[in-house]
Amino acid sequence: MALKDILVHVDSSHHCRARLEAATALAVRHDARLTGLFVRTMPHVPQFVMSQLGPEVTQAQRRFSQDAADAARRLFEEVVDGAAITSEFRAPEGELLDALVLHARYSDLVVVGQYDRHDDNMADEREAADHVIMDSGRPVLVIPYAGHFPVIGDRVMVAWNASREATRAVSDALPILQTAKEVDVVAVNPRRNGVNGHGDIPSADIAGHLARHGVNAVAEHVVAHDVDVGNMLLSRASDTGADLIVMGAYGRSRLRELVLGGATWHMLNHMTVPVLMGH
Known part of the structure; x- marks a missing residue:
């Protein structure tokens, strides 16, 4: 689309x-x-x-x-x-x-x-x-309410957790990903198995899928159990100079995130670059 x-x-x-x-x-x-x-x-x-x-x-x-x-x-x-x-x-x-x-x-x-x-x-x-x-x-x-963002979509970071919401976000963002110069697909603390499992090489399957759509995607994963996902994503985006983050939103109930916190809540409150969310 x-x-x-x-x-x-x-x-x-x-x-x-x-x-x-x-x-x-x-x-x-x-x-x-x-x-x-x-x-x-x-x-x-x-x-x-x-x-x-x-x-x-x-x-x-x-x-x-x-x-x-x-x-x-x-x-x-x-x-x-x-x-x-x-x-x-x-x-x-x-x-x-x-x-x-x-x-x-x-x-x-x-x-x-x-x-x-x-x-x-x-x-x-x-x-x-x-x-x-x-x-x-x-x-x-x-x-974000702070800053100016004249370029969105040259260097994109995809936050991949193999969920339905992340899958939807990647599909929705495909037109942007196809015109990007670089796309980093990042999995934070990935699980190998199960319905939301990443397989033996985290992010590799979705990066391969994107490559078949003409996206220059690189698969990466980060293991840092002592840092919450939201902070890790923002830190990673800063390190790589990403001008856009693509991620699924509210993989668990919105009320649960509001009470307990979560990646979506953290991003909406602390984002430093534009974020494209799909649910």
């Missing part, structure tokens, strides 16, 4: 421009259509409160939401201006998470921002990446 439809979430956060620039560069690289989505949300105010405040409050809220949408449109058009791609801006009114998931289902890739708890304009986005990953059925590219 080629990347022909990319959806990017546009918001009022301080990090939105970097996210749009990354999504635009990716769309140019893959000759894809880029759709910017800004969701005009309305705060939930109890009816008895609204009856006391009057219609002026609702009107003011709608004006504020429309002004934010207009600013988002201007930023989107400013970033994509001059790029050799087809683009569209959408600003539906509704619930943020529902709208993101709905529009994501009609794209090949969804680009969202990492949640930044220090940015008040992202207050409603705490679970945005989670919901799109779990409910859209589409691969999700999460852009």
Whole structure:
């Protein structure tokens, strides 16, 4: 499958421009259509409160939401201006998470921002990446809130654990992997046998599969039982200069990861490079 439809979430956060620039560069690289989505949300105010405040409050809220949408449109058009791609801006009114998931289902890739708890304009986005990953059925590219990422996909690290989720992520990322200059397939603390076993040579089978699809993949594995998987992956990405990590998301229940921690939770909270996740 080629990347022909990319959806990017546009918001009022301080990090939105970097996210749009990354999504635009990716769309140019893959000759894809880029759709910017800004969701005009309305705060939930109890009816008895609204009856006391009057219609002026609702009107003011709608004006504020429309002004934010207009600013988002201007930023989107400013970033994509001059790029050799087809683009569209959408600003539906509704619930943020529902709208993101709905529009994501009609794209090949969804680009969202990492949640930044220090940015008040992202207050409603705490679970945005989670919901799109779990409910859209589409691969999700999460852009870190710190840094700029003009190039995504030259040097890719695939986090391989032989799971269904990792398999899905690799399949979803294939168009990106096929254009990459280098792909490192890394297994951390691999098991040899079982349904999620790696065989005698960890990562070798998936690297061979990717090679048959024209991907320049190298199989590696790391054994470090005293370091959690998330930290190991980020450390490895830093050492190799990876500009993208591809990994499966939520191989165990999301609630279990939120309580006990896990590679997905760690990556969403501590990522230093863009991460493409599949579920």
